[in-house]
Each structure stands twice: as C-alpha cells, then as structure tokens.
Amino acid sequence: GVEREAQAAVARGLGVRLAHGPLLAPGPDGKIRVPLPVADEQAATTMLGPRVQELLLPAVTLPVGARAEEAVAAFGHEPTITSVILVDEYQRPKGSLDRSRFLLSFAARYGHALHGSKPAQRLADPPRTVPRTTPAVAAMQAAGRDATRVYDDLVVTDELNRCLGIVRVSDLIRQIAAIRN
Structure with missing residues (x-):
C-alpha cells in the first residue's frame, strides 16, 4: 500500500x-x-526549451518602402543572411523577405525589370512574429502552422511589437533535439 x-x-x-x-x-x-x-516547474521549463530571446540573431532590416533592388543588395552583402525584415518607422515588422523565394523571383525571366524599382513589399510575406518570451517548443509550433513557410525565420518582437531580431528554425530544431536527448 x-x-x-x-x-x-x-x-x-x-x-x-x-x-x-x-x-x-x-x-x-x-x-x-x-x-x-x-x-x-524546472522539469516543465526544461521540456519547453529556452526562450527565443536566448537564440536571437540580429535582423537585417529595411524600411517598408525600400525598393526591391535594395533588398537584393542587402542579400548580396552577406551570403549567410536568410531573410530581410521590412519595418515601419517604429521598427515594427511589416513584411519578411525569404532569401530563396525573393532571389528566385528576381532571377526569373524579366524579374529585375519587373521588380527592381518597385517596392520590396510586393514580394514580401507577412512576418511570422513571436514574443521574446516564447519557449522554443511553442516557437516551433508557430513555425509549423504554414506548411509552405516552415523554414522561414521567425521575427522576435518585444512588448510593443518592435523587431528585436530573428530566430532561425534550424536553431530551434537543434535546441529541441538537444533537450530530448
């Protein structure tokens, strides 16, 4: 008994x-x-992983009105950049340019002529934002909601919805795998 x-x-x-x-x-x-x-409490926190603010990387940002040519230049300066975040005057994310999709549309036939001098916002996706206190597991769930954008970077925001940086989904996967082992 x-x-x-x-x-x-x-x-x-x-x-x-x-x-x-x-x-x-x-x-x-x-x-x-x-x-x-x-x-x-500690076991639950361990299972959820670190908060996204611990995995934060600096975001490459451009004003929401930036031309597509400016985004191409931003991607061209650094080959490790996976996304460019379009922000308003208060640093709130308004669009997200995924490197692969953006450059593919630019490299398509007549891509530069069609998009070069136009606003980059035309080719942007809505930003996928997560608050900075979001646990890694919850961020992974947010990343998986849209099957076509599973590997797009997540934009980490503060309490006023200002862009603090990005978190790469690959970093989240590594963190969660380390917790599970």
Whole structure:
C-alpha cells in the first residue's frame, strides 16, 4: 500500500489511477485526504526549451518602402543572411523577405525589370512574429502552422511589437533535439 507522499507521486507519475494504503485511509474525522501532485516547474521549463530571446540573431532590416533592388543588395552583402525584415518607422515588422523565394523571383525571366524599382513589399510575406518570451517548443509550433513557410525565420518582437531580431528554425530544431536527448 501507499504509505508516503513520495510513493503516491511515483505511482501518479507512472499513470496509476487507483491505489490504497495508510496514506489514503480516512482520518479521525472520517475524511480522506489525497495529496495533490506538485508541479515540477524546472522539469516543465526544461521540456519547453529556452526562450527565443536566448537564440536571437540580429535582423537585417529595411524600411517598408525600400525598393526591391535594395533588398537584393542587402542579400548580396552577406551570403549567410536568410531573410530581410521590412519595418515601419517604429521598427515594427511589416513584411519578411525569404532569401530563396525573393532571389528566385528576381532571377526569373524579366524579374529585375519587373521588380527592381518597385517596392520590396510586393514580394514580401507577412512576418511570422513571436514574443521574446516564447519557449522554443511553442516557437516551433508557430513555425509549423504554414506548411509552405516552415523554414522561414521567425521575427522576435518585444512588448510593443518592435523587431528585436530573428530566430532561425534550424536553431530551434537543434535546441529541441538537444533537450530530448
């Protein structure tokens, strides 16, 4: 039978739904007192992973009115840039240019002639934003909502929805894999 609260916690953790023993016997007043499970805050936090602000990378930003040629130049300066975030005057994200899709549309026949002097916003996707306090697991769920944009960078925002930086989905995958092992 169950004699101590630690035994009850282990049984509950193993999925045991029925138990008996001195710990669960009626008291002098005839009432049965069942110990409630204590949430292990640290274990829950560990399973959710670090917050996205810990994985933050600087975002390459351009004003929302920037021309597509400016975005091409931004991608051309640094080959490791995976996205350019279009922001308004308050640094709030208004669009996201994924490197592959953007440059592919530019490289298409007549792409430069069609898009070069036009606003980059025409080729932008809506930014996928997550608050800076979002756990890695929740950020992965947000990344997976749109099957066509699963690997697009997530834009990390503060309480006023201002762009703080980006988080790459590949970094989230690595962090979650490290937690699971």
